[in-house]
Amino acid sequence: MTAEELAAIHLKAMVVPKAWSAQTMQGFLDFPGAVLATSQAGFALGRVVVDEAELLTLAVDPDAQRQGQARRCLLDFEQMARDKGAARIFLEVAAPNVAARALYLQAGFGEGGVRRGYYRGTEGEPINAIVMSKTLIPA
Ligand SMILES: CC(C)(COP(=O)(O)OP(=O)(O)OC[C@H]1O[C@@H](n2cnc3c(N)ncnc32)[C@H](O)[C@@H]1OP(=O)(O)O)[C@@H](O)C(=O)NCCC(=O)NCCS
Numbered sequence: 001m002t003a004e005e006l007a008a009i010h011l012k013a014m015v016v017p018k019a020w021s022a023q024t025m026q027g028f029l030d031f032p033g034a035v036l037a038t039s040q041a042g043f044a045l046g047r048v049v050v051d052e053a054e055l056l057t058l059a060v061d062p063d064a065q066r067q068g069q070a071r072r073c074l075l076d077f078e079q080m081a082r083d084k085g086a087a088r089i090f091l092e093v094a095a096p097n098v099a100a101r102a103l104y105l106q107a108g109f110g111e112g113g114v115r116r117g118y119y120r121g122t123e124g125e126p127i128n129a130i131v132m133s134k135t136l137i138p139a
Contacts, residue, residue, distance in 0.1 A: 001038045003029060009042065013059035016094045016127055017119050020057070028056055033084060037076035040064065044073040046081070046089075053081035053136075055091040058100070065099075074107050082136050089136065092129040094119050101130065109134040 003026035010019040020028075025045070028034060033048040042060030046053055055077060060069045081089060092115065093100045105111070109132040117126030 001036070001043055006036075006043055006045065009061050010057070010059050012061055012063075014057075016097070016121055035077055035080045035084065037073045037080060039069040039073050042069040042073050044070075044077040046077060046091075048081050048084040048086045051085055051087040053077075053084075053086035053089040055089055070103050071107065074103070078107075078134075078136060082138065087136055087138075088133055090131065090133045092118060092131055095128040095130050101132075104132050104134075107134070 003022040006025040007020060007022040010025070013019075028045055028047070029036065031047045035044075035046050035048060035053065037044045039060070041064035042058070044055060044058040046055040046057075058070060058073060058077075060073075078089065089109075091104070091109070093104065095114070101111075112131040112133055115129040115131065118129035119127040121127050
């Protein structure tokens with residue numbers, strides 16, 4: 001998937017935080033250790049630094065949600081991160097994002113700390129982020 005295709009899915013799917021531009025996507029794709037797992041209409045994007053992976057964002061086109069695409073992207077992301085030497089994955093998710101929190105919990109992530117006011121809502125209101133993590137069992 002190109003940076004433009006990632007940005008197009010993000011624009012349709014994201015509410016908080018705001019969608020990223022193709023330029024921002026390309027910047028993340030250019031990171032050393034970048035990891036991109038894709039499905040037909042979704043993706044998981046992050047990076048590995050030494051033995052830690054960070055899942056930066058994940059989205060599925062609203063027209064193709066609830067078909068297991070995010071679950072598959074997450075599984076592929078985990079495998080790719082493991083292959084690059086990651087022992088643990090971290091992510092931040094907006095506290096009101098029920099769908100994503102359920103997805104991550106189902107995938108074996110645990111909820112850790114809260115970052116107060118980490119995001120801004122559509123009216124500029126502060127929204128807390130939940131830090132989640134998962135230890136990767138070596139394959
Ligand atoms: C979160 C998101 C990626 C889920 O994508 P998806 O492809 O629809 O998810 P899946 O079909 O793989 O669902 C896997 C599990 O996630 C949970 N889940 C997904 N959508 C859900 C919803 N709307 N409500 C509650 N749980 C949900 C369920 O546990 C689901 O398992 P089940 O279908 O067996 O019940 C999608 O809703 C999205 O793109 N949201 C906007 C972007 C976003 O918030 N990204 C997260 C950034 S941290």
